[in-house]
Amino acid sequence: xxxxxxxxxxxxxxxxxxxxxxxxxxxxxxxxxxxxxxxxxxxxxxxxxxxxxxxxxxxxxxxxxxxxxxxxxxxxxxxxxxxxxxxxxxxxxxxxxxxxxxxxxxxxxxxxxxxxxxxxxxxxxxxxxxxxxxxxxxxxxxxxxxxxxxxxxxxxxxxxxxxxxxxxxxxxxxxxxxxxxxxxxxxxxxxxxxxxxxxxxxxxxxxxxxxxxxxxxxxxxxxxxxxxxxxxxxxxxxxxxxxxxxxxxxxxxxxxxxxxxxxxxxxxxxxxxxxxxxxxxxxxxxxxxxxxxxxxxxxxxxxxxxxxxxxxxxxxxxxxxxxxxxxxxxxxxxxxxxxxxxxxxxxxxxxxxxxxxxxxxxxxxxxxxxxxxxxxxxxxxxxxxxxxxxxxxxxxxxxxxxxxxxxxxxxxxxxxxxxxxxxxxxxxxxxxxxxxxxxxxxxxxxxx
Amino acid sequence: xxxxxxxxxxxxxxxxxxxxxxxxxxxxxxxxxxxxxxxxxxxxxxxxxxxxxxxxxxxxxxxxxxxxxxxxxxxxxxxxxxxxxxxxxxxxxxxxxxxxxxxxxxxxxxxxxxxxxxxxxxxxxxxxxxxxxxxxxxxxxxxxxxxxxxxxxxxxxxxxxxxxxxxxxxxxxxxxxxxxxxxxxxxxxxxxxxxxxxxxxxxxxxxxxxxxxxxxxxxxxxxxxxxxxxxxxxxxxxxxxxxxxxxxxxxxxxxxxxxxx
Numbered sequence: 001x002x003x004x005x006x007x008x009x010x011x012x013x014x015x016x017x018x019x020x021x022x023x024x025x026x027x028x029x030x031x032x033x034x035x036x037x038x039x040x041x042x043x044x045x046x047x048x049x050x051x052x053x054x055x056x057x058x059x060x061x062x063x064x065x066x067x068x069x070x071x072x073x074x075x076x077x078x079x080x081x082x083x084x085x086x087x088x089x090x091x092x093x094x095x096x097x098x099x100x101x102x103x104x105x106x107x108x109x110x111x112x113x114x115x116x117x118x119x120x121x122x123x124x125x126x127x128x129x130x131x132x133x134x135x136x137x138x139x140x141x142x143x144x145x146x147x148x149x150x151x152x153x154x155x156x157x158x159x160x161x162x163x164x165x166x167x168x169x170x171x172x173x174x175x176x177x178x179x180x181x182x183x184x185x186x187x188x189x190x191x192x193x194x195x196x197x198x199x200x201x202x203x204x205x206x207x208x209x210x211x212x213x214x215x216x217x218x219x220x221x222x223x224x225x226x227x228x229x230x231x232x233x234x235x236x237x238x239x240x241x242x243x244x245x246x247x248x249x250x251x252x253x254x255x256x257x258x259x260x261x262x263x264x265x266x267x268x269x270x271x272x273x274x275x276x277x278x279x280x281x282x283x284x285x286x287x288x289x290x291x292x293x294x295x296x297x298x299x300x301x302x303x304x305x306x307x308x309x310x311x312x313x314x315x316x317x318x319x320x321x322x323x324x325x326x327x328x329x330x331x332x333x334x335x336x337x338x339x340x341x342x343x344x345x346x347x348x349x350x351x352x353x354x355x356x357x358x359x360x361x362x363x364x365x366x367x368x369x370x371x372x373x374x375x376x377x378x379x380x381x382x383x384x385x386x387x388x389x390x391x392x393x394x395x396x397x398x399x400x401x402x403x404x405x406x407x408x409x410x411x412x413x414x415x416x417x418x419x420x421x422x423x424x425x426x427x428x429x430x431x432x433x434x435x436x437x438x439x440x441x442x443x444x445x446x447x448x
Numbered sequence: 449x450x451x452x453x454x455x456x457x458x459x460x461x462x463x464x465x466x467x468x469x470x471x472x473x474x475x476x477x478x479x480x481x482x483x484x485x486x487x488x489x490x491x492x493x494x495x496x497x498x499x500x501x502x503x504x505x506x507x508x509x510x511x512x513x514x515x516x517x518x519x520x521x522x523x524x525x526x527x528x529x530x531x532x533x534x535x536x537x538x539x540x541x542x543x544x545x546x547x548x549x550x551x552x553x554x555x556x557x558x559x560x561x562x563x564x565x566x567x568x569x570x571x572x573x574x575x576x577x578x579x580x581x582x583x584x585x586x587x588x589x590x591x592x593x594x595x596x597x598x599x600x601x602x603x604x605x606x607x608x609x610x611x612x613x614x615x616x617x618x619x620x621x622x623x624x625x626x627x628x629x630x631x632x633x634x635x636x637x638x639x640x641x642x643x644x645x646x647x648x649x650x651x652x653x654x655x656x657x658x659x660x661x662x663x664x665x666x667x668x669x670x671x672x673x674x675x676x677x678x679x680x681x682x683x684x685x686x687x688x689x690x691x692x693x694x695x696x697x698x699x700x701x702x703x704x705x706x707x708x709x
Contacts, residue, residue, distance in 0.1 A: 253516060325553035329615070332511060333566040333622060334543035343565075348556055446556040447604060 039422020047200035051137030077193035113148040130212035139197035225393030230365040232300025241311030269309035274369040281373035296388035299375025307360035314356020318349040358435030453685040462487035468522035479680040492671035500680040509545035546619035552611035554603035566622035589617035609640025629659040
C-alpha cells in the first residue's frame with residue numbers, strides 16, 4: 001500500500017473515533033443538563049408563604065414567629081379578595097336569570113381555581129386532603145393557577161373545516177359593568193403580596209418523607225429504599241460471585257460441566273429483568289417465603305440474582321489477569337492453594353473485582369422491573385434497617401415510573417419526578433466515584 | 449553397565465532421581481533420568497531449549513503439579529523419601545525446597561511483607577521475630593544495605609536485579625535446604641547478573657543449589673557440578689571443570705562448543 005493511502009486511512013480512522021466520542025459526550029450533556037437543571041428545581045425554587053406554612057406545620061422546618069408574621073401579612077392582602085366575593089354574591093341575585101346562570105358558572109370556576117391558588121376560603125371547614133388545605137406552594141405553579149382564575153378556557157369552533165382551537169378568554173369580560181370587575185386587576189396586581197414568593201433552598205427534599213402521595217415533602221423513603229436494595233443485592237451477590245469466580249478460575253478443571261455452567265451464566269445475563277422479577281415473586285416470596293409479601297429482602301435477593309453473572313464474569317476476568325508468577329511464588333514458598341488465593345491473588349485482583357462490582361451496583365440501583373413484583377410500593381415510610389427483612393419500600397426507579405404515569409396529578413408534581421431522576425443519577429454517580437477513588441488507592445498500593 | 453552419571457556417592461546425595469520421568473499428556477518431557485545431586489554444592493543444568501531441564505527442576509518441588517496434564521513416573525528421593533509418594537505433604541516439601549523463578553516475581557506488597565510472607569505461613573506472628581528473619585534473609589541475599597531504609601516501600605518499585613535478590617531473600621526466609629533457580633538471571637542486565645552470581649557463590653555450602661541456565665559461561669562460573677540434558681535425556685553429569693574441558697559424550701561436546709543448540 002502506498003504511504004499516502006496508509007496515512008489517509010490512519011487519519012480517517014482517528015477522525016471517526018474522535019467523532020464518535022464527541023457525539024457520545026454531546027448526547028450525555030443533552031441528557032444530563034436538563035435533568036440536572038430541572039432536578040435541582042426540586043430543591044431550589046421560589047416558594048410561597050403557603051409553602052413555608054406547610055413546611056412548618058407538617059415538618060417543623062422554619063421559624064414559627066417569622067412565618068406567622070408573614071402569614072398575617074398575606075392574610076391582610078387576601079382579605080379584599082374574599083370580601084369582594086361575599087359582597088358580589090348578594091349582587092348576583094339581582095341580575096336577570098340568563099346572565100345570572102352564566103355568571104354563576106363562572107363564579108364556581110373562579111372559586112375552585114382560587115381555592116387551589118390561595119388555599120381554602122376563610123371560615124370554611126378544613127378539607128380532608130392535605131393538598132386542599134394549602135394554596136400553591138411553588139410560585140411557578142401559582143402563576144399557572146392565577147391564569148386559571150383570570151382566564152377561562154374555551155374552544156373556538158368557528159371554522160368548521162378545522163378542529164377546535166383552544167382560546168383563553170379573560171373572565172373579566174363576563175363581569176363587565178358589575179362590582180366584581182375590579183376583582184381581577186386587584187388579584188393580578190397583588191398576587192405577590194398574597195403569596196410572598198421567596199427564593200428557597202429545600203434541601204430537606206432529600207431527608208423528608210412525602211406527604212399526601214408526594215404532593216408535598218421529600219423523597220427520603222425512596223432514597224433509602226434504593227440504597228437498601230442496591231446494597232442488599234451487593235451483600236448477596238458479591239461474596240457469592242467472588243467465591244464462584246475463584247472456583248471457576250482457580251479450582252475447577254476445565255471440562256464439559258464447566259463450559260456448560262459458563263453457557264448457563266451467559267444465558268442468565270441475557271434474561272430480561274422482568275422475568276427475574278417474576279421469578280423472585282414465584283420463588284423467594286411464594287415458594288420459600290423469605291417474607292410474607294413484598295420486602296426489601298426479597299427484592300435484594302432478586303436483584304442479586306440479576307447481577308450475579310456480571311459480578312462472576314468480571315471477578316473471574318480480574319482473577320485471571322493476576323500474573324501466574326504470583327501464584328507460583330506463593331505456592332513455591334509453601335503456601336496452600338487457598339492461602340495463596342486469599343493473600344496474593346485476591347488482593348491483586350481487587351481493583352478489577354471492584355470495578356465489576358460497582359458497575360453492577362449502579363445497575364441494581366437503577367433496575368425497576370425486578371422490584372415491581374418483589375419489593376416496591378408507591379408510598380411508604382423510611383424503613384429501619386431491621387424492617388427491611390419484612391417490609392416493602394418505595395424506591396427511586398419504581399417511583400419515577402409510578403409518579404410519571406399513575407399519579408392522580410402528574411402535572412403538579414413534575415418537580416418531584418425530576419428531583420427523583422436527578423437524585424438517582426447522583427446516587428449512581430456517587431457509587432461510581434467512590435469506586436474509582438477506592439480503585440485508584442488500591443492500585444497505588446499495589447503498584448507502589 | 450554402571451551409569452557413568454552416578455559420580456556422587458549415595459551418602460552425599462541430597463536429591464536422587466531414579467528412573468525419573470515427567471509426562472505432559474503423552475509427551476515424555478523428562479526420560480528416565482538417574483541423577484544424584486550433591487548436598488551443599490551448586491549444580492547447574494544446561495541444555496538447549498525444550499530439553500526438559502526446567503521441567504526436571506520444577507519436579508523437585510512439585511511445581512509441575514499446577515499443570516493438570518502433567519504427571520511424573522519413577523522416584524525422586526529427597527532425604528530417603530520419595531517426594532511423589534502419596535503421604536508427602538506438598539506444602540512442607542515446598543518449604544524445604546525453595547524456588548527462584550526466571551522473571552523476578554515479588555508480590556505487590558511491601559519489601560518487608562514480601563520477605564515475611566513465608567515465615568508468616570509458618571505461623572510466626574511476633575513483629576520482633578519477623579523483623580529479625582527479614583533482616584537476616586535480606587543480609588544473606590546481599591540486598592540489606594540497599595533496602596534497609598525503605599522496607600515499607602512497595603517491592604515493585606525496585607529495579608529488576610533488586611527484585612530478583614529480594615525473591616531470593618524471600619525464598620531464604622523459610623530456611624529451605626535446597627534452592628532451585630530457574631534461569632534466575634535471564635531477565636537481568638550483566639551487572640545485576642554478576643551480583644546474583646556472586647550471591648550464589650556465597651550461598652553455596654549452606655544450601656544445595658540447583659540452577660538451570662541457558663548461559664554456559666554462567667554454568668562454568670558458578671557451579672561445582674554440571675548436568676547436560678538433551679531431548680529429555682540426561683546425557684552427561686560431572687564435575688563442571690571436567691564436563692567443559694573433557695566431555696565424555698559427543699553431544700555434550702557439540703553443545704558446549706556451539707555446534708548446535
